[in-house]
Amino acid sequence: MRLVRALDRRRWVLTGAVVVSIILIAGALIVFAGADPLLGLQGLVDGVSSSPYRIGEVLVGAVPIGIVALTLIPALRAGVFSVGAEGQIVVGAIFATAAVFAVNRMLDGGAPALLLWVAGFVAGAVGGGLMALLPAFLTVRWRVNEILSTLLLNYLAAGFLGWTLRTWLATDAETATPQSDELPDAASLPSLIPGTRAHWGVLLVVVLAVVFLVWQRSAASTRLSVFASRPKLALRLGATRSRTVYSTMLVSGLGAGVVGWIQVAGVNDRLLSSVSGGVGFSGIAVALLGALAPIGIVAAALFFSALSAGAVGMQSATGTVPSSIAEVIKGVLLMGVACIAAYQRQPAAVVAPAEPVVADAPDGPDAPGPIATAEAEEARA
Amino acid sequence: MTISPQEAGRVVEARSVSKSYGPVRALHEVSITVRPGAVHALVGENGAGKSTLAKVLAGIEPPSSGAISLGGVPYVPRDRAEAKRRGVNMVPQQLSLVGELSLVENYLVVGSRPFVNRRSARSLLAATLDRARVEVDLDAPTASLTHSHRQLGEIVVALAEGAHTLILDEPTASLGPLEVGGLFEHLRSLCELGTAIVLITHRLDEVRQVADDLTVLSHGLEVHHGSATGLRPTEIARLMVGELPELAPRAARTRGAVTLRAEAVVAQSTRDARLDGVDLAVHAGEVVGLAGVAGSGQNLLLDVLAGFVPPRSGTVTLEGSRTVTITGSRASTAAAERGGATASTLRAAGLAWIPEDRRDAVVPTMSLRENLAVYSSSRGRRADARSRPQGSDDVSAPADRLAAFDVRPPRPELLAAGLSGGNQQKLLAARELGAAKTPNAVLAYGPTQGLDLRAAQAIRERLVDLAADGAAVLVASHDLEEVLGVADRVVVMFGGRIVADLPIAEATTERLGRAMAGLPADDTPRPAISEEPAP
Ligand SMILES: Nc1ncnc2c1ncn2[C@@H]1O[C@H](COP(=O)(O)OP(=O)(O)OP(=O)(O)O)[C@@H](O)[C@H]1O
Ligand SMILES: [Mg+2]
Numbered sequence: 001m002r003l004v005r006a007l008d009r010r011r012w013v014l015t016g017a018v019v020v021s022i023i024l025i026a027g028a029l030i031v032f033a034g035a036d037p038l039l040g041l042q043g044l045v046d047g048v049s050s051s052p053y054r055i056g057e058v059l060v061g062a063v064p065i066g067i068v069a070l071t072l073i074p075a076l077r078a079g080v081f082s083v084g085a086e087g088q089i090v091v092g093a094i095f096a097t098a099a100v101f102a103v104n105r106m107l108d109g110g111a112p113a114l115l116l117w118v119a120g121f122v123a124g125a126v127g128g129g130l131m132a133l134l135p136a137f138l139t140v141r142w143r144v145n146e147i148l149s150t151l152l153l154n155y156l157a158a159g160f161l162g163w164t165l166r167t168w169l170a171t172d173a174e175t176a177t178p179q180s181d182e183l184p185d186a187a188s189l190p191s192l193i194p195g196t197r198a199h200w201g202v203l204l205v206v207v208l209a210v211v212f213l214v215w216q217r218s219a220a221s222t223r224l225s226v227f228a229s230r231p232k233l234a235l236r237l238g239a240t241r242s243r244t245v246y247s248t249m250l251v252s253g254l255g256a257g258v259v260g261w262i263q264v265a266g267v268n269d270r271l272l273s274s275v276s277g278g279v280g281f282s283g284i285a286v287a288l289l290g291a292l293a294p295i296g297i298v299a300a301a302l303f304f305s306a307l308s309a310g311a312v313g314m315q316s317a318t319g320t321v322p323s324s325i326a327e328v329i330k331g332v333l334l335m336g337v338a339c340i341a342a343y344q345r346q347p348a349a350v351v352a353p354a355e356p357v358v359a360d361a362p363d364g365p366d367a368p369g370p371i372a373t374a375e376a377e378e379a380r381a
Numbered sequence: 382m383t384i385s386p387q388e389a390g391r392v393v394e395a396r397s398v399s400k401s402y403g404p405v406r407a408l409h410e411v412s413i414t415v416r417p418g419a420v421h422a423l424v425g426e427n428g429a430g431k432s433t434l435a436k437v438l439a440g441i442e443p444p445s446s447g448a449i450s451l452g453g454v455p456y457v458p459r460d461r462a463e464a465k466r467r468g469v470n471m472v473p474q475q476l477s478l479v480g481e482l483s484l485v486e487n488y489l490v491v492g493s494r495p496f497v498n499r500r501s502a503r504s505l506l507a508a509t510l511d512r513a514r515v516e517v518d519l520d521a522p523t524a525s526l527t528h529s530h531r532q533l534g535e536i537v538v539a540l541a542e543g544a545h546t547l548i549l550d551e552p553t554a555s556l557g558p559l560e561v562g563g564l565f566e567h568l569r570s571l572c573e574l575g576t577a578i579v580l581i582t583h584r585l586d587e588v589r590q591v592a593d594d595l596t597v598l599s600h601g602l603e604v605h606h607g608s609a610t611g612l613r614p615t616e617i618a619r620l621m622v623g624e625l626p627e628l629a630p631r632a633a634r635t636r637g638a639v640t641l642r643a644e645a646v647v648a649q650s651t652r653d654a655r656l657d658g659v660d661l662a663v664h665a666g667e668v669v670g671l672a673g674v675a676g677s678g679q680n681l682l683l684d685v686l687a688g689f690v691p692p693r694s695g696t697v698t699l700e701g702s703r704t705v706t707i708t709g710s711r712a713s714t715a716a717a718e719r720g721g722a723t724a725s726t727l728r729a730a731g732l733a734w735i736p737e738d739r740r741d742a743v744v745p746t747m748s749l750r751e752n753l754a755v756y757s758s759s760r761g762r763r764a765d766a767r768s769r770p771q772g773s774d775d776v777s778a779p780a781d782r783l784a785a786f787d788v789r790p791p792r793p794e795l796l797a798a799g800l801s802g803g804n805q806q807k808l809l810a811a812r813e814l815g816a817a818k819t820p821n822a823v824l825a826y827g828p829t830q831g832l833d834l835r836a837a838q839a840i841r842e843r844l845v846d847l848a849a850d851g852a853a854v855l856v857a858s859h860d861l862e863e864v865l866g867v868a869d870r871v872v873v874m875f876g877g878r879i880v881a882d883l884p885i886a887e888a889t890t891e892r893l894g895r896a897m898a899g900l901p902a903d904d905t906p907r908p909a910i911s912e913e914p915a916p
Contacts, residue, residue: 219758225744226755232741235689236734238725238760 018336026329033325035318047313048306054313056196060267061305062298063201064089064259068283069290069297070208071255075248076287077221079228082249084135084150085256085280087157088128092260094164095127096120097180097271100187100264101169109184116187120261128257129250131157136249140242146249154280165273180271189266199266204258205301209294216294224248256280285330289337304330390452391417391545391577393438393469398447400433402799405790407433409601410447415546415594420568420578422588422609425598426621426833427803428789431581432474434598435548438579439471440464470544474551474581474802474831475740476535480524484534487523488541502541509541512570514563527654528737529555529675529859536564540571547571548579551802553587554830555737557675557859565591583803583833585614597621618834634869637665639700640853641822646685646695647709654681657877658695663822663853668844670868670888671857674897678877679857680737683824686855687734688724701730701821725759731821733813733852735828742813743805745798749788750779752797753812786811787836803831807840814843822853829863841867861893875899 030040048058068085075082096119103119104111135153138144164170165178172181189199215221227234227244234244263275286304290296311326393415400408408430415421415438423431436442438449440458449456451467458464461471478487488506489497506519517530517537526534532555539547553561568578568591580592588595588609595609597620605620641663648656656678663669673679684690685707686697694709707723728734736742744752783791788800788807797805810828814820823844829837844867848854858864864871871888873881873896881896895901 219760222751222755222758223760225746226758229746230741230744232689232724232736233744233755235724236687236728237756237758 014340018333018340022329022332022336025332026325029325029328030314030318030321033318033321035320040314040318040321043314043317044310045313046317047310050313052193053196054309056191056193056198058302058306058309059193059196059198059202061308062301063199063205063266064263064279065282065286065304066205066298066301067201067208067255067259067262068252068280069287069301070205070212070294071252072283072287073212073215073292073294073297074221074224075252076284076292077228078224078244078248080139080245080248081147082132082135082150082252083147083281083284084132084153084249085252085259085283086276086278087150087154087280088131088253088256089260089263089276089280090154090157090161091131092124092128092257093264093271093275094161094169094260095257096124096261097169097183097264099123100183101181104184104187111184111186113186116184117189117265120187120265121258124257124259124261125254126257128255128260129253131257132249132253133246136246140245146245161271161273161275165271169271171270178273182270183265187265188269189262197267199262201262201266204262205298208255209298212294256283282330285334289334291341391468391575392453393449393451393456393546393577395434395438395444395449396447398434398437398444398449400430400437400442400445405799406601408437408444408598411598411601411603413438413596413603413606415577415579417545417575417577418572419593420572420580420591421594421596422592423579423581423596423598424583424585424588424617424621427807427831427836428600428801429598430601431598432550432801433601435471435550435579435581436473438464438546439469439548441471441473465542465544468545469548470539470542470546471548472536472539472550472552474554476531478523478531478535478538481522483520483522484517484538485519487534488538491538492542505541506537509537513537513540513567515560527675527680529557529560532556533560533564540567545575546577546579548581550581551583551831552580553582553584555827555859558861559674560859561587583831583837585617585834588612588617589614621833634666634849636667636869637851639663640665641686641700641855642696642698643682643686644696644698646682646692646697648681648685648690648692648695650681650684650690654678655877656681656685656692659874659877659879661872661879663855665821665851665853666848668848668854668856668867668869670864670871671855671874672861672864672871672893672897673857673874675859677874677897679874680826681877682874683737683826683855683857687732687824688727691723699727699730699732699822703730705730728756729759731818733816733820733823733825735809735813735823735825737826737857739802739806739809739831742809743797745796747797748793749783749791749795749797749800749808750793752808753779753782753793755812782811782815783808786815787839803833803836806831807836810840810843814840814847819847819850820852822855823847824855824857826857827860827863828856828858830858830860837863861890865890873897 027037030037048054068089072082072085099119099122100116103116131153135144135146135149138149139146162178165180169180171179189201192198192200192202223234223237223239224244226237227239231241259279260275264271268275282304286297286300289300290298307326307329308323311323314321314325315323395411395413397410397412398408399406399410411430411434413434423434425431433442437444440461440463451469456467458467458469464470478484479490482490485499485503485506488502489499503519510517515533517534518526523531523534532552536549536552552564556564565587572578580587582588589612592609595605595607595612595617596603597605597617599621639662643659643661646656646659654676659678659682661682671679671682681690685692688707692707692709696709697707699705705723705726734742744755747755779793780791783793786807788804788811797808800808814823825844828844829840832840844854844856856864856867865885865888869885871883871885871893872879873893875897876899880899881893883892
């Protein structure tokens, strides 16, 4: 169809414009910091790919972001905007750490690795899940806005972590920052690529991506899209508000909780106060950047992680460009994606092939978000 | 009619305007002249291009080719805001109010005024409402208003904004006769002050009632223009859709057992609407019409019957292969959630549903095929779908089903957003009324709204056919004619109660009108409502 092609072309032009402006802005920032852009670029590339270890670092960084983003797919598809992954990671990490220590103590330090992994995985998932069910309950029972409640619960979780690291999980050793004891050796995740920190969590991302690829074609996925835009019709499909909110937020909570365990057992080997480190928020950005499609999300997660790793390389190569340039570029990128998404909502885009190759943006041209009272007639945006 | 020089500066004239959406040619070389001080009716069958022409004039869509002039100078609005600045405003077919905001706030949001004053905005809207002799809550979030009040609100906001050319795209599709009367009086008085009005409608008696000029579109072509005075609706109809097929004579139907029953239902929805002990029985093989002025509780009754709103007390029963019963309980969030669960059980038990607002039921971002097959994604469907042979039900041959309901264009891969308003209504009917298995019961609110004469007749016949096949059909509407056209029995609601129940032979407009206004059936001066014992 000619129209589709024309639209595609314009979309590519727009995407190209976004990429060019990112390069220009990044270049300007580097020059402004008093460095040679080409040297900076060289540092960026080296930071990502100069050694297997560095490639491993990119993978290590992409794993938590990827898992958070993938498990957010159902919630965002249903228009349930949970921003609580940060807090869920924290609680998952606390639960996982405590469970690993408890199991290990019970078996007098001789617990087998497999048992410790399972204990950490399950406890992390339970912690993250519980942390997600609380705002879900508030939303369903009293219609507390889920963005607000999940956001505020993040602070609660951070406070709880600080308290935990100074009291019941604090290490006896003298350390500069509050932290827990080191986990028993058997509890840490084995590395996937020797000589790097890349651990088995990488495989979990692959598994989740495949699972969500299949899930996208399921009836449940359709129900969630209908719920987001047509709450009454969704009721006839059996997608009630409580069912939808609980199930989607639980999935994202489980994912974030497991990330908490992975960060403790796979990366840091102990519970640190920086365990979540903004991964929860990056996860939301990556989910949107990847247009809620599993492949797109994996690519976006790798890209985000590579940008952070590369910026460190750039900092050491130029000496003057701070690595926080990565955050600026991510911000510009997100704005660009928002522009492309807004452009795609143009009404002219309605003649399209039926089978969506890539998932739709989180909300369609006239999705007002979930205002799903059975009683209230639907609000129109 | 003479045109003053000042008015001549405001004539909107489109010459040979074309508009294509990809392969779809919505308008082809259409010309129209909209003159000040007159109502210009724009009619044509569903998908003829009326809304597209309106959008082109109002700056919402750019034409593919052709020229438009305003008062003799070229008029190429870049967007709706610019068109508004030039004095051309439009009320779209798909309402555009922001649901979370009240009408006053909506008015403040759309305006391009540098300073806004809430109080003066409110009094301006109130005065406009007053002149149109309608009452709409100005301060409630528009999402909580009824569909017809939202429609009126949208019109009132546009009227208050003030424009010399006002385009109304099917403003009356969801309004009752009382509201239409007030609205038209107001439009006429605006015309006398020199406003030009373009009125898109499928109700041809309205054309005769208010229009001065007439343009008829068909398949994107302009097939007639001229004066509207002196044209009879049948002549207009012939211009639009050719000869209408004769209405099939009503076949005798046997009334079976009660399929859908409400007993002493008490319910309360968000705002004023409530049910005050409603008893209603719809038998298999029968079409019951539900009439009443807006806000009498018909909406809520249908929502209760469909399982969206749990009743406070009383029961709702649907007989079928299995019997589903909803029993009232204290309204709470938990109960509302259980209400949601019942909506899907009722659907599974064979309840078809055409809501008052088609946008509650059509998903624009899904293709026609996906819209038709949306129920195959119901919870718990997978298990029984696997055991059944493939393709036995809804998903089979979507193109045939679209063609059977005359959805144009009948291309299953098209997104529903690309259909004209009336064709979206046909799509909805195709899903709810076109399944291979006859539904046990049908709840339809204004099932023919936005449809042209031919399509409306087809849907009416379909409803009657379903009844003949044993379905219990309940048709509600603000439009008495729509009810009288299909019903075997007419039930009238007023103030949350059923105040009259008349077989079609006795349902004269006069008797129904009295009942709808809450007056007693006979002439004794005694109010029907206050006499009833309080529950
Ligand atoms: N955004 C769009 N994308 C693709 N096709 C469209 C779009 N909008 C309208 N069309 C097509 O253009 C034609 C004219 O549509 P239009 O909405 O103008 O009809 P209409 O006369 O208003 O009909 P109705 O009485 O049903 O509202 C239809 O065939 C429709 O499918
Ligand atoms: Mg239209």
